[in-house]
Amino acid sequence: MTTAPRIDTDAVRPVEPGPAPAAPPTASRLKPESFTAGIKAVVxxxxxxAIWELAVFIFDFPKYLLVGPISAFEELFTNPGYFAVNALTTLQEGLAGFALGTALGVLCGALLYYASFLRPFLYPALIAIDTIPKVALAPLFIVxxxxxxxxxxxxxxxxxFFPLVINTFDGLNSVPHELQDLARINRASKLKKMMKIDFIYALPSIFTGAKISISLAVGGAVVGEFIAGSKGLGYVILLAxxxxxxxxxxxxxxxxxxxxxxxxxxxxxxSKKLLPWKNYTK
Known part of the structure; x- marks a missing residue:
């Protein structure tokens, strides 16, 4: 008569649960870091x-050479309406130029990537146009x-325009081959691949170009006001x-x-609202 094998109960121990996976960063966890960054920026x-004002005080520059920030802020608060009206004009011109530059820049960047047969002809032409000083182009636009x-x-x-062209092209060109192969295996259409993979992956690069271009657009509006402006902050600077x-x-x-x-x-x-996964990268 055979007996059932004896089970060593000492060897069987309950498996202790491991540590729970760390939760992804939430908005509440990110806020203190953003607040700290804001405080550092203000400081x-x-x-x-303070350094600017101290330098003016120590070296005692003549008023026609350099003034401190206190004098500038006094002038700003003395005539707030004057600066506000002209700032609004420059802001509107800059935002309009930024919107046009973004639309055309993303379109041309996508054209460079998807129409590869045009790239040898279009890319050098865009670089040549970008090398022309924009001050030289301003009279042409006025005409x-x-x-x-x-x-x-x-x-x-x-x-x-140009930063968005380059960043859009680089973003589209950096899509991993694995994702492209996955789209090909699943027989995704070109439009679906472009919308679901290519541009989603390129968005961080596009937003990087947008952050560069937004400041350049405001400067471009001022350049235009230098050439032919009767209002705006460029006109204020020329008049002053x-x-x-x-x-x-x-x-x-x-x-x-x-x-x-x-x-x-x-x-x-x-960009942080639309690309939350980018906030979690170290």
Whole structure:
């Protein structure tokens, strides 16, 4: 008579559960870091203004050579409406140029990637156009579109255009071969592959180009106002220069920097909302 094998109960022990997988970072965890970064940015700006004011005080520059930020802010707060109206004009021109530059830049970048037979002809032509100083193009846009809003917007577009072309092309060109093979295996159409894989993967690169272009677009609007402007911050700077009014000039510089910083952080915030996975990378 055979007996059942004896089970060693000492050898059978319950498996202890391992540590739970770490939860992905949530918005609440990211907020303190964003708040700290904001505080550091403010401290950096305040420090820059302090060094600037201290240098003016120590070296005692003449008023027609350099003024401190206190004089610039006094001028800004003395005539807030004057600077606000002209800043709004420059902002509108810059945003219009940025929108046009973004649309055309992404379109041309996609054309470079998908129409490879055009790349040897189109890419050198785009580089050649980009090497032309935009100040030289401004009179041409004025001849084409007149002295109004449109010519400044097109100058802003010309400056904002090229970074988006390059970043769109590089983003599309960096899609992993594994994803392309996966789309081919699943017989995805070209349109579905482009929308579901290519542009999704290229979005971080496109947003990087947008963050570069938004500041350039504002500068492009100012360039247009230098050539043929009767309002806007570029006109304020030219008028202050003709009158050797450095407080007004530096006040316009501060407003321009504030606009460019604000637009940059708006684009950065939009990218974080649309691309949450990029926030988790170390």
């Amino acid at each position: 950096g700006l305040v420090g820059l203004f 084409w579109f007149g002295f109004g809003f449109e010519s400044k917007a097109f100058v802003a577009m010309a400056i904002a 220069n003709s009158q050797v009014d450095l407080p007004s000039m530096f006040a316009a510089f501060i407003v321009l920097a504030a606009i460019a910083l604000l637009l940059f952080f708006i684009i950065d915030l939009i």
